[in-house]
Amino acid sequence: MTMIDTPAIGDRISNAVVRNKALTRTGLLERLFSSAFRGLVYPQIWEDPLVDMQALDLKPTDTLVTIASGSCNVLSYLTANPAKVIAVDLSPAHVALGRLKLTAAERLSGHTAFANMFRYANLKSNLALYQRHIRPHLDAPTRAYWDGRDLSGRRRIARFTRGFYSTGLLGRFISTAHLLSRVYRVDLHELLKTNSVDQQRAFFERRIAPVFESRSFRNLVSLRASLFGLGIPPAQYEALAGDAEDGMIGALRARTERLACGFPLKDNYFAWQAFGSGYQSGETASLPPYLEPRNFEAVRRNTARVEILNESITAMLARRPAGSVDAFVLLDAQDWMTDRQLSELWGEITRTARPGARVIYRTAAAPSPLPGHVPDGILGKWDYRAEESRALGARDRSAIYGGFHLHIKRDGA
Secondary structure, eight states: OOOOOHHHHHHHHHHHHOOSOTTSHHHHHHHHHHHHTTSOOOSSOOSOHHHHHHHHTOOTTOEEEEEOTTSHHHHHHGGGOOSEEEEEOSOHHHHHHHHHHHHHHHHSSSHHHHHIIIIIOOOTHHHHHIIIIIGGGSOHHHHHHHHSBOTTSSBGGGHHHHOGGGOHHHHHHHHHHHHHHHHTTOOGGGGGGOOSHHHHHHHIIIIIHHHHHOHHHHHHHTSGGGGGGGTOOHHHHHHHHTTSTTHHHHHHHHHHHHHHHSSOGGGOHHHHHHHHSSOOOSTTOOOOGGGSGGGHHHHHHHGGGEEEESSOHHHHHHTSOTTOEEEEEOTTGGGGOOHHHHHHHHHHHHHHEEEEEEEEEEESSSSOSOTTTSOHHHHTTEEEOHHHHHHHHHTOTTOOOSEEEEEEEOTTO
């Protein structure tokens, strides 16, 4: 495994995010976001793995390259039994989280202990699980990360004893949203007590929608830094704001509405995370595939097929042989990229992709960012599945993206 080099990774994060001069307003915001992104951002990934696996159509011979983020989907892809998963991330914290999950799946006694760590993630006994069964088998940088202390002076691993999903930039953002909702006399947990989509929609219209019309909320959302907790850098803020007639307020309202009432709550663990800061209890609760009891042995059996690297996806692909990858998952990273970065990335994707390889990604706004920004000589080697992309995006329970996109490499390209 690649060693975690914080200064070097910090430079790579800055290169991925920073587009403007330091003494401009946008440049300052980009540098602030870059600094925040060096820590843990996503305690849970916000892309639906069921949609991903349907789009990717993974086979036992496939090599998959993906951005790691919180690694929920990295482990969930193992239920499809691919031959190899290579996950990369610029955040040392995300790399440490992914490696922690893999080691836990390998070394814990069974699904109950694994669920205690990563489903409930708030039990005092989790510290003993870490000390006895996980810590001795971690690589040195990952062990140093979890043994290290955060700004409160507590060991980072202790987050799993008091509510891991309320930590990280996104977790704290969700907690802040709950506190803010109280100012407007809305208890978001009440949504989780509804019993049908009709009741969910009624709650949204009656209790949540009016918040978006308040002047104070509009003023707050107009501050681009207010959405850093969602992992939205300045460049992506502009794309998201341009995706609705009412600007950012309209975009956020539409995304929140879909998350609150676009799917039955019993089937949508993303809604439980957003409105309840954790997973639903009970044997029939909706969970990420890697946390479902029926999938634990498959995940454990396949952990050795995963490699998690602390670098950019373009740099990693540049070292791989031509025609050696069958599937690519780019999350929403392209929303951050310049034309040069997009072209370099797709140049490497095209070189390393086998005929029939699939690429999926999501975008804040509906359109793909590629046409007009990546050379036609590269894009011409791919078929863009527009209708299939729209259908898959409509099934994405995370509900926070404007677009889902699928490209398939042409035979002979």
